[in-house]
Amino acid sequence: MASSKAAVEPLAVGIDIGGTGTKYGIVDHVGNVLFSGSMSTKKHAKVETFIDELHKKVTELIEKAGGAGRMKGIGVGAPNGNFYTGTVEYAPNLPWKGIIPLAKLLNDKFKLPVILTNDANAAAEGEMIYGAAKGMKDFIMITLGTGVGSGIVANGKLIYGHDGFAGELGHTIVIPDGRLHPGTGKKGSLESYASATGVRATTLEMLQNTKTPSSLRNIAAEDIDSKKVYEAAIAGDELAQKVYEFTGRILGLALANAVMFSSPEAIILFGGLTKAGELILKPTRESMEANLIKIFENKIKILVSHLKESDAAILGASALAWEVN
């Protein structure tokens, strides 16, 4: 009986498109990734051949999982993915230029409903359906990777804004006239500090402008990346730890501003920077609290996503498919 019930339960397809590779999988209602795989994005100069290969590979998994009839739909997370239009628009890290009608291309191939959004919004959906934000109606998801992405949920729904581009917390200005962001040309944005790129920049600045002893002084500047700073910090390196403290203070200020905007129940953090654990979480929490007005004090949880990193992108994308009516 249990297996016959399982056979009719709907499943969701999740596809996460990154600049280098694309991950895809078949997911059940509670977030088990039943089948998954990956392929190169980068090698496809044309989106058409990318879609062809993706269609072939995902169809194999769909067949294994009981066929297209069991699939509720396809959720897709992609950089600069627009929920309203189903297009990917001018994504600097993807090989395809201009405006790509990705949802339509996939729908034409798969004959299944396709819902597209950007990766951070997909991550927020994933947390809401399977993860740390389960049951929450108001929370903010922040991804701290090479860049900083965000997805904001209020009244139980993702905020897309009037044009589909809401949730660019990474580009909000936290330090007016601060560090230049080479990608946007703006100064002092959260992303220029609280990202892997930002951590590297902060480290290079501290190495140059302070005399704090550090094992990182034995590494050539061009070889220093956030992973090396993390390893040094974990090993007790004073300068590396100061880098995380500085980063956390700026992140906490940005979180305080976000809290005073939408008053979330929790902020969920995900991505490389969170691996440093309390080294970054402690200054982040302290700085957030220090900048909040009284009515928000000691109320807002800062949580780290507990979704398996290897599954998180597929889960996030698949979560969108449950929204299909």
Place this chain on the structure above:
Amino acid sequence: MASSKAAVEPLAVGIDIGGTGTKYGIVDHVGNVLFSGSMSTKKHAKVETFIDELHKKVTELIEKAGGAGRMKGIGVGAPNGNFYTGTVEYAPNLPWKGIIPLAKLLNDKFKLPVILTNDANAAAEGEMIYGAAKGMKDFIMITLGTGVGSGIVANGKLIYGHDGFAGELGHTIVIPDGRLHPGTGKKGSLESYASATGVRATTLEMLQNTKTPSSLRNIAAEDIDSKKVYEAAIAGDELAQKVYEFTGRILGLALANAVMFSSPEAIILFGGLTKAGELILKPTRESMEANLIKIFENKIKILVSHLKESDAAILGASALAWEVN
């Protein structure tokens, strides 16, 4: 025929409670204030006597407008009003301390549904139903008065956050370690610059720290207020104009951050500071655009509320009543 139809059209009661006075009125669906009045808030040390007087006065208007049966409900805007709980919590400018169950007290008296929120959220509802944001699903309302209030609408709904306190844009930090806000103890918040109080503080700073000639130098420091700065600016006073330019630059930065958060179709400004017109709007627009990343550039309208100032508070409060099911 027309008059008999009008007789059955529902009406809404709007009550705006301020620290000094309370305004109330009866409003129709398109925003005509049919009857209105006002009374003192300040003289009532106890909320009970305040409710008694308010009940008596509003009931007279309700009778004039066709009786309680015609009233859809009562919308109330009050400082620190909480939509979820119907309470006014620790409002520093009201005579009643602690947590006041205002919606319940009013419902007990009037036997009509009561919806309460804070003044800035009420203003946003007013703009959405009768004003500049009519038909918009995503916009931000900012009130620039003695303080700075905000109401954020996304997906067609006010964002209240998990606890009812969302929309405190005035307390977001725009200049880290900037000007001290005596009320909150925080440094560099939007409210400490882009409010009547902020304009006065900026003026005093500029008078002290620059040699710019100004007619304001003939006025005693304690007599300088935002109205005098406004009059000087309109009359061509260079220093007063610089005050507005400085204020607009900071406001524009805060608006850019808000835009990157929720991507609104428009930002609606209301309140004393907007009277300076282009003197403040031009630097605000320029600074907002300069801080926005490309996908948001030249897209977001900055509009000034066109609701009559004398009616706006009643309209905003009454707009809440249309939400009664």
